[in-house]
Amino acid sequence: MKTPIFNIHDLILVLTLAVCVLLVIFQWLLSKQKTIASLLLSGFFVGVGLTSLCNLLLWNDYIQSSSATAKILLSVLLATAVVGKSVCLFFYVVAITRADFRWRGAYAFHGLNLLAVIVVILASGLDSDRLRFITTGQTETGVQLVNFLWYYLKIVAVVYAFAAAYVVFRYKQQLKEFYSTFSLQAPLWLLLLTIGFTLNWSWSLVVHILGQSVGVQLADTFGIADNYITFLLVNALFVYSLLYAHELLVTKEKPVEKEVVVPVEISQDAIERIRRTMEEQQLYLKQNLNIEEFARHVGIHYREVSSIINKHFDTNFFEFVNEYRVNKAKQMLLDANNAEMTILDILLESGFNSKSSFHRFFKRYTGMSAADFRKQNS
Numbered sequence: 001m002k003t004p005i006f007n008i009h010d011l012i013l014v015l016t017l018a019v020c021v022l023l024v025i026f027q028w029l030l031s032k033q034k035t036i037a038s039l040l041l042s043g044f045f046v047g048v049g050l051t052s053l054c055n056l057l058l059w060n061d062y063i064q065s066s067s068a069t070a071k072i073l074l075s076v077l078l079a080t081a082v083v084g085k086s087v088c089l090f091f092y093v094v095a096i097t098r099a100d101f102r103w104r105g106a107y108a109f110h111g112l113n114l115l116a117v118i119v120v121i122l123a124s125g126l127d128s129d130r131l132r133f134i135t136t137g138q139t140e141t142g143v144q145l146v147n148f149l150w151y152y153l154k155i156v157a158v159v160y161a162f163a164a165a166y167v168v169f170r171y172k173q174q175l176k177e178f179y180s181t182f183s184l185q186a187p188l189w190l191l192l193l194t195i196g197f198t199l200n201w202s203w204s205l206v207v208h209i210l211g212q213s214v215g216v217q218l219a220d221t222f223g224i225a226d227n228y229i230t231f232l233l234v235n236a237l238f239v240y241s242l243l244y245a246h247e248l249l250v251t252k253e254k255p256v257e258k259e260v261v262v263p264v265e266i267s268q269d270a271i272e273r274i275r276r277t278m279e280e281q282q283l284y285l286k287q288n289l290n291i292e293e294f295a296r297h298v299g300i301h302y303r304e305v306s307s308i309i310n311k312h313f314d315t316n317f318f319e320f321v322n323e324y325r326v327n328k329a330k331q332m333l334l335d336a337n338n339a340e341m342t343i344l345d346i347l348l349e350s351g352f353n354s355k356s357s358f359h360r361f362f363k364r365y366t367g368m369s370a371a372d373f374r375k376q377n378s
Contacts (some may be wrong), residue, residue, distance in 0.1 A: 047085025
């Protein structure tokens with residue numbers, strides 16, 4: 001009986017490669033995202049697919065090449081794929097969460113570390129055999145250099161994934177500074193996915209460390225799980241890109257206008273203008289109100305409005321507006337003329353467009369549900 005070329009664990013790498021090719025095609029056929037985001041996500045899928053291919057070629061004994069050039073190219077391709085997918089994931093997250101994201105020349109800095117590693121690979125002859133530690137007669141310095149390359153590839157992936165997760169975390173906070181209404185579902189799933197990649201690639205780093213201490217066989221057993229988790233996360237990210245990514249609200253990294261100096265001292269006049277504008281014009285009734293639109297009514301730059309709300313009112317724009325909405329809902333619930341109105345009617349009339357947001361805020365400010373509040377005060 002012939003020995004099969006691929007075992008079941010190799011097949012998951014083949015399947016990941018095939019799926020990544022299909023995802024790139026589907027991404028361009030089905031995606032509603034802006035072009036630069038689609039390019040970055042496609043780059044990520046290509047990087048993941050090439051990483052799977054390189055791991056397959058590197059560790060499968062039945063498809064090894066005897067060409068010295070092919071062995072060097074495999075090392076270069078592996079380094080390029082790992083760094084490429086990491087950088088693409090980070091910038092994809094930035095692109096779908098920031099308004100008017102454009103590629104800048106300064107971003108080329110992220111490619112310099114890859115260029116340096118490729119130079120090291122070529123200058124030191126770090127071919128695929130050395131990456132597998134099967135070359136005989138290696139000096140201690142040579143072994144340390146191979147270890148450095150492996151640690152670099154593992155750590156750089158973790159760093160970029162962690163940076164992507166941090167961008168999403170900051171994005172969730174910034175949404176509350178810009179908008180009075182938004183869905184938490186899309187940002188939450190994006191945060192969970194980036195955390196998932198962070199944990200997945202951190203696990204790969206831990207497996208490599210274990211390989212240095214507890215033995216290669218046990219590390220390989222743990223490392224196999226990494227391939228399966230990668231396959232699941234890649235598919236989850238693709239589904240997310242189709243269903244949620246295009247619905248994300250964007251925040252501004254920097255204002256388009258000339259930098260505005262926010263006064264250190266908050267004037268009482270500015271405070272009163274903010275309060276009066278909100279109460280007299282009842283702008284909180286506008287469901288999709290954002291801070292720039294509100295600031296235009298106030299007549300103050302939105303950054304100054306945001307600063308005053310943060311410092312004087314000790315809250316953010318999201319909380320500031322929704323407190324007014326809850327007070328409006330309370331007034332309507334107490335009004336006998338509204339006895340025939342449903343809770344849904346009232347939450348929509350008071351500026352909310354989500355039942356979950358309404359119930360969450362109402363219970364926070366009153367300590368009870370809207371139905372209980374109406375019953376208690378009927």
